Amino acid sequence: MTGQDAFAAALLDPDRAPPGRLTGAGGAPAGRRFDVYRNNVVAGLIEALETGFPVVRALVGAAFFRAMAGEFVRAHPPRTPLLMLYGEALPGFLAGFPPVAHLGYLPDVARLELALRDSYHAADAAPVDPGALAALSPQALARARLRLAPAVRLVRSDWPIHGIWQAHHGGPRPPQGAQEVLVARPGFDPVPHLLPPGGYRGIAALRAGVPLGAALSDLQESNISALLQLLLQSRAISAITPEDAQ
Amino acid sequence: MFDTTRPALPPRPGVGFKARHFAAILDDPGPVAWLEIHAENYMGDGGRPLAQLRAVADRFPISVHGVGLSIGGAGPLDPDHLARLSHLLGWLAPASFSEHLAWSTHEGAYLNDLLPLPYTARTLARVCDHIDLVQDRLGRRMLLENPATYLDFAETEMAETDFLARVVARTGCGLLLDVNNVHVACTNRGADPVAYLDAFPMAAVGEIHLGGHDVQKDEHGAPLLIDSHGTQVADPVWALYAHALRRAGPVATLIEWDTDLPDWPTLAAEAARAAALIDRVAA
Incomplete structure (x- = not known):
């Protein structure tokens, strides 16, 4: 594994130890400083989903959405830096996410929100x-x-x-x-x-x-x-x- | 080496353009002489974002600031993203293009943060190769920004300022000096920010960034500053900015405010404060 392999893997997996040989002030072990990056990555991606799927969020509640989005983000990180289009895989994820199995309409509401967002950015x-x-x-x-x-x-x-x-x-x-x-x-x-x-x-x-x-x-x-x-x-x-x- | 006939950013204050300030900026820009956009927010095909960008670009010089190129990445640059960037810079013809000394993409996954790298001969060669490719593909000189970092790597062999000076010497790129990042990174590593500025290759600086940060502590009680862009510029950062201006002379200076957005007068007041300091060194 290269240094970035280990760094990237630990960013998305809170149970994985940060890569070794990272230091903080005065050469002390970096410790929780690595968590700043972990938090930036996951919080920023969750926020992108909150922006893109406001009705899904309202249907399940803000706190539940955050937790669910955290799982989605770790399983499906974006494949491009265009966060305004992030979440294409969310309807499929919702369809297979047991805690929302009783909300059968949720994946299709997410598809409608994707369609609205795509339309917003479509060509004139x-x-x-x-x-x-x-x-x-x-x-x-x-x-x-x-x-x-x-x-x-x-x-x-x-x-x-x-x-x-x-x-x-x-x-x-x-x-x-x-x-x-x-x-x-x-x-x-x-x-x-x-x-x-x-x-x-x-x-x-x-x-x-x-x-x-x-x-x-x-x-x-x-x-x-x-x-x-x-x-x-x-x-x-x-x-x-x-x-x-x- | 590159086309230098393109008009540069004026050595005045600019702000990061936000849709909510669209009408206010056109109505009364105050001290704001140019605007910066995040490249990735304008890579859609049409609609309001591009219409607003066309409207402000008619009135103001534009700086395009990329956050997704992953110049410090171990893997190759994403050709699709370079193509999107080339398209945007092609039709917009902005006054400046800048990116970060950081990585954000790994194995095709975009990690949505500006991640740090160790400063070694190997990473220097990689960053220079990537910058050569970017400047070649885009047909213009780029500015590279010093990062806000929260930790360091034991394998680092050279100071960040030495690393940046070598990148400039090898690639001909310019630098974007983020003074808030200097304060954040130096505080976080227990280093002297004034010494950092004195070692910074000031002749290559084409733009300065100022922004707000959050103040926290790590588990040992040591200060841990977070580059949040969600508040006013802090006093120690203004003092460092004045020091940087004395070394560099008047430089185009951006107020970065990306979260918990203020109303327009609050943002314009920050720009006015930068303008006063620029005036002092221009006099």
């Missing part, structure tokens, strides 16, 4: 004019393809994750049942929107380049216009390609 894109779709005939609309903004994210869950997120932002008690969520960024702040039945598959198909009519064929007529309004108003469409340009 100018949206199409809100009247752009209205200018097309029904036939042309059905054959058009949409390009969605880079900040658009989709999350699907067997749990009411949108309702849970809303409840933590002043909304009512969440309903029961599965929910599909669109995350869009009309300005700089991403917003989660509850999708109508079939909305997730429809938007995923639009994003894959399927023409609008085919992409949204599973949706009821009234839901199609509501969904297109939502995409336009949340500035989630960055280009419309009519059929003749394809």
Whole structure:
């Protein structure tokens, strides 16, 4: 082991003795001074998770979150110095963490928070004019393809994750049942929107380049216009390609 | 060796840019003449962070300060991270780029702290190789910052100031003198900070950092200072800063305040205090 192997291993393992030959003031053994580094590393990473997952934290409580995040940090240290994106592995970790096994929705709430954070840092894109779709005939609309903004994210869950997120932002008690969520960024702040039945598959198909009519064929007529309004108003469409340009 | 036509940081006070001060800085920067950002916070693809950075970069010279390159690491530098850094420096064209004499990545894991290294012929060669690679890849000279340390290594063969002087001689890099780190590290190792400053290769200094620290004691009752960047600059650090300025002349000086962020007037007052000391040596 090199010196940094031993140093790094002891940083993340509180039961492992610090590497030898470290000294403090006047050449005395370093002792607890090594703990300053241990604390800096773990506390800083826990803080990054607290910033990234505020609703998960509220659901389990601040003290529990800190302890749980400490375990996560030691098992899954970041792979890049971009702490604003740290915690991609948290949903999987939560799904296999016995103390939260009774909170079945927790991993999916973490996935929603990841989607919001990814959206926040996604590339900018100018949206199409809100009247752009209205200018097309029904036939042309059905054959058009949409390009969605880079900040658009989709999350699907067997749990009411949108309702849970809303409840933590002043909304009512969440309903029961599965929910599909669109995350869009009309300005700089991403917003989660509850999708109508079939909305997730429809938007995923639009994003894959399927023409609008085919992409949204599973949706009821009234839901199609509501969904297109939502995409336009949340500035989630960055280009419309009519059929003749394809 | 490198392009020197790029405008340097002005020899005035700057502050670390925080989103919460965005409107206040544009409204009335007071004595603040330039801003510093942590490179890693601006490596996303878009959104508010980059929009704010573009806006302040229109008004102020920018210093990009990296915390994640792990120049003192035993392993090779991360080419992906160097590419991200190159991209940021490419579009932003900042006045300065600096990094730390420390390591933070090991076997691909990012440990999120500026970790210490022993000062030996072997670590000197490694640090110089890494700096050569960084300066070559980025096409510009970088500044290397002296670390705040809490312990030392028995195998250390040379003083930190000698180590830094040799890095400068071999690589042509400049230095970022963190005066708070000098106070913290010298106190923690029971050394004299004035002697440290007198031995520091002052001609290579392109920027000074000032920041707050926490005061603790170790298990033997010896002082243990923690580099926290969460308070005002302490009086002994101001005194050391005045000493450093007398040796170096006017230097671009950053007030670093990264946790428990103050309101803008409090931060601007710290910058004003640095400005007064710079004025004294400039006169």
